[in-house]
Structure formats: structure tokens, C-alpha cells
Amino acid sequence: MAVRDRIAALRGRQAQVHVEMEQILTASEGNDNGDLTAEQQAQYDALAAEDDRLTAGVAREEDMERRRAAAARPVAALPTGNPHGVGSVPAQAAQKLEAGIGFSRLVQAVASTKGQGGMQAVLDYSEKTWGSTFAAAAADNMEQSVDVQGGFLVNTAYSSDLIEALRPVVAVRKMGALSVPMPNGNLTTRKQTSTSNAQWIGERAAIPTSAPQVGNVTMSAKKLAALVPISNDLLRYNSIQTDNLVNNDVTREVAIAEDQQFIRGAVSVSAPTGLRYLANASNVIAANATVNVQNVRNDLGKLRLALTKNNVPMLRPGYIINPTLVEFLSQLQTSTGALAFPEIADGRIGAFPYASTTSVPDNMGADGNQSELYFADFSQIMVGDALQTTLAVSTEASYVDGEGVTRSAFQNDETLIRVIEGVDLAARYDMAIAVLAGAAWFPGAVAGQ
Structure with a gap:
């Protein structure tokens, strides 16, 4: 370690x-x-x-x-020849990389060396491709794992880099959920189970205890594994465009899985429980079946009131919503023809920001025309990150693509990257989450529009 x-x-x-x-x-x-x-x-x-x-x-x-740090030495001298076909890069000044690019480069280094030659091969490739500064950082932030199939354990710095890349694309992270480290994959902390009470008392009367009721919330790392096929042609021609493409591919696969589970994941021992099932049952509110401007406003008000009446601090409140409902709200007009929610073009519903994601379904209900809205104080939502990501590669394995077709990495000249991270989700106060269920808010749902 x-x-x-x-x-x-x-x-x-x-x-x-x-x-x-x-x-x-x-x-x-x-x-x-x-x-x-x-x-x-x-x-x-x-x-x-x-x-x-x-x-x-x-x-x-x-x-x-x-x-x-005081005794640090540069990466070992590189062997003669260039087995990877990449020109050597001289030492460079440290540069600030965009979120995810450092992790993307480690993915490329592991993929290009095919797990052969261990850590030294990865560092040699990094030295030749991105210079000694990046290679030294890689040496400081990776350990070779015991995986004999070419797996590498990515330590805190580059695991954090992946998380920073996920932050703008995973709705719960984007809305300000608190990322907390889980040392050794576990974390136990306190949660609030009810609000405090204060009372007026008479002269010389004993002061009653006034404090929030608290309990414990235990988080444990749930294993999220993603398979990312990368074209070997892409790996052969390294550039900043390659960095971005690999970053986008890896981030997209992990983000989709996180987004879906963090929002609607059912209670499970092997995956995080999502907001839908972390919310207190009393905060799951049925939408009005009659869709008009006033009822939409009332339903949104019920969501907000579910939090404020329970003294939720409202430090980072906001909505998570399906894009179809965003389109509905952007078109909804009052009886005078004015837009009911003009602020939605600025990323807000009323005074509060929103994140739009297809991880909130829009085909629920008996007729397949209902969706949900989530309103939460995301300062009360915790994303537990184990901060140890494992990378492994294979050029022979097969995988099932998005159309359900089994593809061979070897036959298609691809390298298959396996990314495993440990995450969990918890709420410090279950009343800080409210869900509007059964919202049939679709363009054209209001009569006469």
C-alpha cells in the first residue's frame, strides 16, 4: 500500500x-x-x-x-529502441490537465503495453509518450496489483481524477452531493433521524432536552465494473484527441451506470440504493392527474414543502428531471400565452437549479407516459468513493455491445479495458429527498396546447 x-x-x-x-x-x-x-x-x-x-x-x-520526496529519482533510463512506435518526449514542466485526462493516459499506457512487463513497461510507455513529469506522477500514484492478467491498482490521485471527470455528467454528483472517502472500502458516520424540538418553559422549570435524533449510516464499497472497447488504431496514434476520446469513452460507461443506480437503484447488497428508495416514504408524492399550469406549480410546491417543513438546511437544493419533462416545462404557457417557466432556459426551475438525465425514465405508468421528478438538498447526500480503481486489459476477450451482439476484441483489432471502482450512496437525512411520482408531463399533455 x-x-x-x-x-x-x-x-x-x-x-x-x-x-x-x-x-x-x-x-x-x-x-x-x-x-x-x-x-x-x-x-x-x-x-x-x-x-x-x-x-x-x-x-x-x-x-x-x-x-x-527528498530522495526521489527520475524514472529509470529507457531501453534502446522503441517497441511501442512512439517518439520519446523530453522532460516537461508540470501542466494542469483537464479532469479525467490523467486517468485516460494511464488507461492508454496499460492498454498499449497489454499488461506485459508490469509497472515498468507502463512507466516506460508514459515516459516516451507524455514525458518524464507525467511518468514520475504515474509512478507515485499507481501500484501493480496481484492480478496476473495485467491488472493495475490506480491510487487516490488518479482515482480522484476519474471522479472529477464524472462530476459534471452524473446528475447526483453534478447537483452537489458530497463525495466522501471510504478508507478500506467502509465508512460509518452519523445521520439525522428527526428534527430537534424547542419549548417555552416557566420560571425555574427544567429545560427539556432539545437535540436532533441521530443514528448511524454505514457505507461500504459496491463494485462497479465497466468494459470499454478501444480501437487499437486509436492507441497507435496518440494525441490530445486520443486522450479526450478515451476519457469520454471511459467516463460515459461509468457515468451511465452510476447515474441509473444513484437515482432509481433498488435496495441491494451489491449496488448502491438510489434516491428513490433513500427518500422517506412520506416524501414520495403522487402528481395531480390533471395536467395544467396551476397543478404543475402545486406539485412542485409540494416537493419543496416536503423538505422545508422538516427543517432541511437547503444548502444545495435542486431538481433531477428527465429531458422530456424539461421540454414540457419549457413549452408550458399560461392562459395569456406567456411561458410558465421561462427560467428553465437558464438551468433553473423556479429559483432552483436542475440536472437533466435520461436515467430518470419517461415511460412509466400503465400507459407508459409518466415520469418522476426528484428534489433534494444535495448537501445531505453522500457519495462514498473508495478511491482505488482497478484497470485490466485484454485483446482476446469478447463483450456484448449495445445491440446485444457478441464481439471479439481480437477479431475487431480492439483492446478491451475493464475499469472497476468502489462506490456507495447514502443520505444523512431521508427527509432531504422528495419524489414526485406519476408525472404525465409531456409536450401536448395540456389541453389546447
């Missing part, structure tokens, strides 16, 4: 220790005089000692990281 990953693991455990210490203190509030019992004190002291050890461990790892 790399130094940075060990630091992340230590800090992750330290965060859990702090939660457990806080839970002990919260539990002690019900004791006489608010003192800890002997058992609680022993538990607290043990956690405090562990916290001290973790702090010392982080300091040691950070010291080791500084020593490694």
Missing part, C-alpha cells in the same frame, strides 16, 4: 474513532449529572489512546512521504 493510501486509511479510522467517542458522550447525557459511567469512561479512554496512536501514525507516514 502506498504512503498516501496508508495515511488515508489512518485518517479514516481516526474519523470513526471520533464518531465513537462522540456517541459515548451523547449517551452519557442521560446519566446522573451527565457523568460517564465506569464502563463508558473505560471505553472513552481506550478510544482516546487509539486516537493518539493514529495521530502518531499519520505523523510517521507524512514524515516518510517527505523523505521519499
